[in-house]
Amino acid sequence: MSRFLSLMIFFVAWLAAPATAEPSLVILIVVDQLRRDRVGPELPGGLGEMIREGFHFPNAVIDHAVTNTCPGHAVVSTGRQPSVNGIPGNSFTNRETWQEVNCVEGSDDSSGVFNSKKRRSPENLKASSLGDWLKEDNSLSRVYAVGGKDRSAIILGGKRADGAFWYEDGQFTSSGYYTDSLPSIVLDFNGGDPLQDGFLSRLPETWQHDAGTLREDDYVGEGTGFGRTSGRPIRSAGLEETAEQVYYSPFLDQGVFELATRIVEEESLGQRGVNDLLALGLSASDTVGHTYGPFSAESADTLRRLDDQLAQFLTLLDQSVGRENYVVALTSDHGVAELPEWRAERGELRCSNDGRFSIVKLALGIWFDIYTQFTFPLGDPRRLVSLAGGQLSVNEGYAQDLGISVADVTAFIRASLSVHPAVTRIWSEEDLSAAGDLARLYRNSYVEGRSGDLLIQTRPDCQFTDTGTSHGTPYDYDRNVPLIFFGGGIKAGSDAMPARSVDIAPSLAAILGIPYPIDLEGKKLNFDKK
Secondary structure (H helix, E strand, O other), X not given: OOHHHHHHHHHHHHHHOOOOOOOOEEEEEEEOOOOHHHOOOOOOOHHHHHHHHOEEOOOOXXXXXXXXXXXXXXXXXXXXXXXXXXXXXXXXXXXXXXXXXXXXXXXOHHHXXXXXXXXXXXXXXXXXXXXXXXXXXXXOOOEEXXXXXXXXXXXXXXXXXXXXEEEEXXXXXXXXXXXXXXXXXXHHHHOOOHHHXXXXXXXXXXXXXXXXXXXXXXXXXXXXXXXXXXXXXOOOXXXXXXXXXXXXXXXXXXXXXXXXXXXXXXXXOOOOOOOEEEEEEEOHHHHXXXXXXXXXXXXXXXXXXXXXXXXXXXXXXXXXXXXXXXXXXXXXXXXXXXXXXXXXXXXXXXXXXXXXXXXXXXXXXXXXXXXXXXXXXXXXXXXXXXXEOOEEEEOHHHHHHOOOOHHHHHHHHHHHHOOOOOEEEEEOOHHHHOOOHHHHHHHXXXXXXXXXXXXXXXXXXXXXXXXXXXXXXXXXXXXXXXXXXXXXXXXXXXXXXXXXXXXXXXXXXXXXXXXXXXXXXXXXXXXXXX
């Protein structure tokens, strides 16, 4: 059958098909590093509106242990745990080349990022995604993703997206995996001179925000790279410095919302008689949160601005698509720990000393011990043991050359790290068969051939950072996330069941009425519809 005849049959069937209650546009929003205890119905903007008028799961959780950005987004988009979707962390060790690999690393020059030496694609993602299912159901559907980070846009967009765009070096970009060149909509948004006529030119010179209500604006433990008080510079210098200042500010999310708005309008998403998908990766809560902590004045202002911008975006959708014709799902890829200094001030710090430890000293200590034990005098301990994403991998081939086994090395590392005050447990593949929720969480995170031979579990509240804070643990503060469905056909309500982020993709596929794999780890959530 010719392609022309196939399209004609589809067009006639579409004209004859009765109207359905399915939405014509799904918006999938992942707010990077948003704990669920920071979101409530009292918020005045879009977040509060979604909770009040949508269906809310107040006890939603992430169901894997390594709570980092890339696996968090992959679980949301695929409905599969990291153990199946292939993403163990933000990076992992390539066992063949013994190089650390970015989770969205492209393997050849065809995936080169425009105006960059990087290569980016979704090829490391082993599972199909919501966008892929939508394109499989109807090739005329459009799938776009916009993110503050490459891994958020690429992983949410999936393998068959019409476009995935992310912020890098002061502009939004993409890679050759998706298109031969940046489309005009992105080029126009960036401007010919980003500081004069592009997105950056519309930003304020400084970031002004309130002093905060939980603690003073200038607080010990916060990062000092951009200043710790209101009036922080945003456009105070050339493009390179401005680009970095914006990345660590709430204006990163503003760029994502503004570009997404243009895509909705110029691509007529949800207005063409077929189902479309737009995924947004809002990264500012993470870049700001790492620097200042989740309850800082800076994080509070970032959330306030997101709340306001989301309200504006929902108004746009109401006007262009119609509320009855779109559905929004909002969640997070992970939470975050509070600043150790903040926990200590309240008498709640569960980590020894001041809660802070050096990752550099940890790595150097491991390699020094490996050198003295196994590679002295001429061997390279970094060639024998790699540390990527908090996971330790042993080079089996090099170990054999040295006349030792992987088991010899892992046993030595276990003994060495067991006395570290920030480490509570070291997990190997064999340990994952143990009973209990904790072992299950680590099983869900473990990717055969990519995860390390040893996974380090730190003690609660312990940070391998000099300032600011981080995430990546199996503890509640990293796993408790918001989960809200809102829009056409969604009845206001809530369910206290522990819904999981892995359940989002099959739930949205069911709302769209499209087929999805029956063997997903995620399950369709049941919530009231109008």
